Amino acid sequence: MFGKLLKHECKATGRVLCPVYAGFVVLVLAACGMLRLTAHFGTVATEGPVTTLHANTWMSVLSGLLCIAVVLGMMAVVIVTEIVLIVRFYRLLGDDGYFWFSLPVTPAQHMAAKLLVALLWSVVSVVLFIGGMLAFVLLADDISDGAVVAELWDALRTFSVQWPVFGFVVLFIIGVLVSITAGTLQVQLACALGMRWPQSRLGASIGMYVVISIVVQVLASAGTIAGGALMLPQITQLTATQAVYLPLISMACMSVWYLVLCVVYFAATHWLLTKHLNLV
Amino acid sequence: MNEILACRGLTKYYDGMREKHVLDGVDISIPAGRIVGLLGPNGSGKTTLIKLAAGLLAPSDGAVLVCGMVPGPATRALTAYLPDKPVLPRNLRVRDALELYRDFFADFHEEKATAMLADLSINPTDKLSAMSKGTLEKLHLALTMSRSAKLYLLDEPIGGVDPAARDYILSTIIRNYAEDAALVLSTHLIGDIENVLDDALFLQNGRVVLAGSVDALREEHGKSVDALFREVFQCSANY
Numbered sequence: 001m002f003g004k005l006l007k008h009e010c011k012a013t014g015r016v017l018c019p020v021y022a023g024f025v026v027l028v029l030a031a032c033g034m035l036r037l038t039a040h041f042g043t044v045a046t047e048g049p050v051t052t053l054h055a056n057t058w059m060s061v062l063s064g065l066l067c068i069a070v071v072l073g074m075m076a077v078v079i080v081t082e083i084v085l086i087v088r089f090y091r092l093l094g095d096d097g098y099f100w101f102s103l104p105v106t107p108a109q110h111m112a113a114k115l116l117v118a119l120l121w122s123v124v125s126v127v128l129f130i131g132g133m134l135a136f137v138l139l140a141d142d143i144s145d146g147a148v149v150a151e152l153w154d155a156l157r158t159f160s161v162q163w164p165v166f167g168f169v170v171l172f173i174i175g176v177l178v179s180i181t182a183g184t185l186q187v188q189l190a191c192a193l194g195m196r197w198p199q200s201r202l203g204a205s206i207g208m209y210v211v212i213s214i215v216v217q218v219l220a221s222a223g224t225i226a227g228g229a230l231m232l233p234q235i236t237q238l239t240a241t242q243a244v245y246l247p248l249i250s251m252a253c254m255s256v257w258y259l260v261l262c263v264v265y266f267a268a269t270h271w272l273l274t275k276h277l278n279l280v
Numbered sequence: 281m282n283e284i285l286a287c288r289g290l291t292k293y294y295d296g297m298r299e300k301h302v303l304d305g306v307d308i309s310i311p312a313g314r315i316v317g318l319l320g321p322n323g324s325g326k327t328t329l330i331k332l333a334a335g336l337l338a339p340s341d342g343a344v345l346v347c348g349m350v351p352g353p354a355t356r357a358l359t360a361y362l363p364d365k366p367v368l369p370r371n372l373r374v375r376d377a378l379e380l381y382r383d384f385f386a387d388f389h390e391e392k393a394t395a396m397l398a399d400l401s402i403n404p405t406d407k408l409s410a411m412s413k414g415t416l417e418k419l420h421l422a423l424t425m426s427r428s429a430k431l432y433l434l435d436e437p438i439g440g441v442d443p444a445a446r447d448y449i450l451s452t453i454i455r456n457y458a459e460d461a462a463l464v465l466s467t468h469l470i471g472d473i474e475n476v477l478d479d480a481l482f483l484q485n486g487r488v489v490l491a492g493s494v495d496a497l498r499e500e501h502g503k504s505v506d507a508l509f510r511e512v513f514q515c516s517a518n519y
Contacts, residue, residue, distance in 0.1 A: 012371070015371060096367065098336065098363045098365075098367035099363075102334055104384065104385070198294065276338050277336060277337065277338055278338065
């Protein structure tokens with residue numbers, strides 16, 4: 001049953017998101033193609049008279065507009081993804097819930113399916129975001145005959161001599177995944193709490209999201225201050241080689257914190273959907 | 281007696297409105313093989329009772345049991361629920377809706393649904409977003425009645441359809457429900473459904489004010505259930 005739920009969730013969200021992603025990819029390809037053409041004709045322009053300069057200006061303007069569109073598209077991809085996923089869960093606790101909660105599926109399965117699909121599309125949107133940036137880096141590298149990538153590679157090698165890069169990358173990926181999960185579950189909890197005020201569910205859900213965020217921020221700040229004060233004597237005695245691992249430890253602690261939040265959010269939402277489901 | 285739906289002191293009020301009970305200590309028992317009409321004016325608690333049995337609401341007090349179980353995933357597999365408004369995702373086509381039912385309900389008979397949809401001139405390629413409210417209600421009903429459920433909960437199944445389609449829907453209901461199942465339907469259109477009902481439950485202000493078999497009620501009060509409804513729930517004559 002869970003597999004079928006995942007299938008239908010993927011299909012439903014994919015119907016909206018896939019065209020958005022496809023549009024973004026086309027936009028990036030168009031921008032890259034236009035930049036490449038502009039660079040190509042730009043070299044010709046040094047030899048040519050006024051007419052070439054005129055064509056170049058238009059191409060430059062078009063390239064510039066396309067680049068702006070790509071940057072906006074990168075943000076739009078991430079934002080649209082998050083909005084679609086939030087609306088999906090919000091509507092589950094509204095009119096859509098009349099159908100979905102009449103299926104022989106547990107609330108935990110509903111939540112897990114929504115979470116996994118949210119995670120999948122969030123990762124896809126982040127990959128597209130990074131892919132958009134990478135496309136420009138590779139294009140710039142191509143135009144400059146490999147100078148950009150060589151420079152970046154050199155910087156990375158220099159950095160990796162002093163810092164544990166592999167550990168950073170692994171912890172960064174784990175941190176991103178866990179924080180996306182926690183963010184998605186926080187939205188689910190806010191919507192489930194908002195359900196308790198059926199007359200103003202949207203406002204209540206947004207209010208609950210803000211309240212949860214404040215509580216979590218206060219707890220995180222208090223934990224950081226307390227942890228810092230507790231560890232200060234040890235931190236001051238660290239050698240330079242040991243100190244490079246401090247950011248790694250901080251990132252690991254942050255991931256653990258998000259993991260704890262995930263458990264709390266999931267348990268609270270599950271309890272609300274099991275014991276206090278109110279589809280009014 | 282094979283009890284399909286039971287309510288024991290079932291009470292429902294919403295948060296912050298404890299003084300206003302939507303349902304107030306309802307006790308009912310519906311055995312298999314009965315078609316029960318849930319009758320009452322607006323706000324009497326009919327939809328709330330159906331939602332509680334469907335597991336879409338949690339009781340504030342008391343209990344509701346479907347085939348002896350508290351509503352949950354297990355009872356939803358046995359319950360065919362038709363809400364009082366179209367709730368299938370509107371971005372689907374009819375064939376996608378059939379796929380949803382096929383995937384999630386083991387007791388769904390697709391060939392039966394397809395035949396019913398053909399009778400109702402609904403094509404598998406039709407988009408739900410382009411359908412009228414009445415057509416959506418017909419689609420929902422066809423899908424709901426194509427299941428071999430133990431309990432059918434139909435909330436206003438004929439409220440939004442034309443009188444010609446009502447006859448088809450009522451005959452569909454009678455034709456498709458089995459003797460080992462129970463069917464509960466709420467409606468205001470009592471005259472239309474009176475002949476298909478075995479029992480009637482009159483609800484007012486969240487309480488059962490009258491209950492019994494339709495034949496017994498007619499005999500006892502010397503009038504049709506429709507006329508009885510108008511008498512029990514008549515509005516103030518001083519208006």
